Amino acid sequence: MKIVDVKGQACPMPLIRTKKALKEISEGEALKVIINNESSMRNVLHFLEDNGITARMEKTGDVYEIFVNKQGEANLEQVDVNDYCEVNYPPEDFVLVFSKNRIGDGAEELGKMLVAGFLDTFKEMERLPKKVIFLNSGVDLVLKGSPVVPVLKEYELKGIELLACGTCLEYYDKLDEVAVGRVSNAYDILNATINAGKVINF
Amino acid sequence: MILEKVSLQTDFKNYDLLKLVDQGGCSSKLPAAELEKALADLPEIKDDNLLVDISTHDDAGVYRISDDLALVQTTDFFPPVCSDAYDFGQIAAANALSDIYAMGGEMLTALNMVLFPANIPMEILKEILRGGQDKVAEAGGVIIGGHTIEDDIPKYGLAVTGKIHPGHIITNIGAKPGDVLILTKPLGTGAIISGKKIDLTGDDTYRKAVETMKLLNDVGAKIMNRYGTRCATDITGFGLIGHAMKMAKGSGVSIRLDAAAIPVIGNVIELIDMGCIPGAAFRNLEFTQNECAFEPSVDYNHKMLLLDAQTSGGLLICAPPEKADQMVEDLKNTKYPETAIVGEVTKLTDKAVTAFNSRN
Numbered sequence: 186m187k188i189v190d191v192k193g194q195a196c197p198m199p200l201i202r203t204k205k206a207l208k209e210i211s212e213g214e215a216l217k218v219i220i221n222n223e224s225s226m227r228n229v230l231h232f233l234e235d236n237g238i239t240a241r242m243e244k245t246g247d248v249y250e251i252f253v254n255k256q257g258e259a260n261l262e263q264v265d266v267n268d269y270c271e272v273n274y275p276p277e278d279f280v281l282v283f284s285k286n287r288i289g290d291g292a293e294e295l296g297k298m299l300v301a302g303f304l305d306t307f308k309e310m311e312r313l314p315k316k317v318i319f320l321n322s323g324v325d326l327v328l329k330g331s332p333v334v335p336v337l338k339e340y341e342l343k344g345i346e347l348l349a350c351g352t353c354l355e356y357y358d359k360l361d362e363v364a365v366g367r368v369s370n371a372y373d374i375l376n377a378t379i380n381a382g383k384v385i386n387f
Numbered sequence: 388m389i390l391e392k393v394s395l396q397t398d399f400k401n402y403d404l405l406k407l408v409d410q411g412g413c414s415s416k417l418p419a420a421e422l423e424k425a426l427a428d429l430p431e432i433k434d435d436n437l438l439v440d441i442s443t444h445d446d447a448g449v450y451r452i453s454d455d456l457a458l459v460q461t462t463d464f465f466p467p468v469c470s471d472a473y474d475f476g477q478i479a480a481a482n483a484l485s486d487i488y489a490m491g492g493e494m495l496t497a498l499n500m501v502l503f504p505a506n507i508p509m510e511i512l513k514e515i516l517r518g519g520q521d522k523v524a525e526a527g528g529v530i531i532g533g534h535t536i537e538d539d540i541p542k543y544g545l546a547v548t549g550k551i552h553p554g555h556i557i558t559n560i561g562a563k564p565g566d567v568l569i570l571t572k573p574l575g576t577g578a579i580i581s582g583k584k585i586d587l588t589g590d591d592t593y594r595k596a597v598e599t600m601k602l603l604n605d606v607g608a609k610i611m612n613r614y615g616t617r618c619a620t621d622i623t624g625f626g627l628i629g630h631a632m633k634m635a636k637g638s639g640v641s642i643r644l645d646a647a648a649i650p651v652i653g654n655v656i657e658l659i660d661m662g663c664i665p666g667a668a669f670r671n672l673e674f675t676q677n678e679c680a681f682e683p684s685v686d687y688n689h690k691m692l693l694l695d696a697q698t699s700g701g702l703l704i705c706a707p708p709e710k711a712d713q714m715v716e717d718l719k720n721t722k723y724p725e726t727a728i729v730g731e732v733t734k735l736t737d738k739a740v741t742a743f744n745s746r747n
Contacts (some may be wrong), residue, residue, distance in 0.1 A: 195584065195585065195667070196665065196666050197581050197582075197585075197662065197663050197664050197665055198582070198585050198660040200462055200663075201587070201662035201663055202662075202663055203659050203662065204661065204662030205661070205662065224666050225666075227666075228664070228666050228669050231669045231672070232662070232664065232669070235672070235687070236687065305677065311570070331697075334737065335677070335738070336677075
């Protein structure tokens, strides 16, 4: 394993050293970056994530250790955003269900902010759901004008199926306003949940 | 980097202000999202004479005095962005004045804003103030006073008052589909300053960045007025894409930026490729990523260049297509030889700003 110790070094030195080390190590070799500055740590993690490189971080006291395993797919010379969007982690055996247009009870505005925030963060996680299901007022999320449509399109690009409840869309008279995902039926939706290893209901 | 002890620097002629700043470039500005939290619950200020307020995130505030006269007011100050004190004074002043010019105004008066440690020789402060004064004089204005506070890291800037005709205010909310976007200065000052702190930036690129930052946007404002420009902004801390995003959202349109057309300072792309990317660029990424998209043709280095926070950057001007070429010529032939058409305004799409590269 290659170790890069950038403790005490000012921004953007930690990033420069990390990038250099990534070029030097061979495929499959591990890299450990030791940082004692929180904002530098976040910048390095951001950079790795931005370039589709999986990293793990451990914190001991004031010291952060970032671990990277160099994989073949990350070509630092010519990386673009969509390249790593398409570096798919295989969808795992769980589904997400949104049965409301927001998350939780309480302030509606907060609930809507949470939906947007969760969806955005979830797509960056290593473990992606196989399907996302939208029920009752949850179908609002897939309609034209919904702020999360762009994020949900990224889900689709990653191969995640988006199922919106057809009965619900019909009830709210919104069938022709669906902007992302596919209109589904009770049979498919029940099947998706019954067969899933885990169902997470927001 | 270890901070050099101030007392070790006794060579006033070659006193390096940048050595005093640990992470100034990375962390001197409050993140936009955090600032919004602080401003969110404050009561809205209403006044019939307040023509431009903070609600549109514009460059300066405008207050009407009479039917043909309004005041444009703004302030800006920051820690050192370059090594030399006289350069720093000029840059901080040019940067503060830029907000007046982005609105199409003319400068009248300025006040010095100074934070300075007691243990740095006063010769250095004198050089900073001389730089500010010279720049204000070049702009045709006068410094009429100021205020000084003791602080560990020096900071300098101006509070500026300018004038404008209330009917000719240039804002960031008037972009129209079909408009062409003109940028008057090259990009890259954020990464170049960061690189200079760790001796990575070559002298040539560094000098170019300093000259770019010292350049007043005054003539740009005159040319905008001559062409009847209605929409423009200056490029500073949010980077080209962040300021384009504010313009697009304020105007209810979308913007397309061509990475291949963006003028760059010296070899800044090589610096970014080495990983010399200041934290501010990542903050701008977080701030813009939901509403801005990079097409696959834009490589990572150019993406970070578009996100690079600028100090005393150029004007981003919306021009009708039939006037754009002549306007670019006029800008090039006066003070801004690197002026370029960098994009276009389209009708509203699902992203406020989309960057592409016409060469890839």
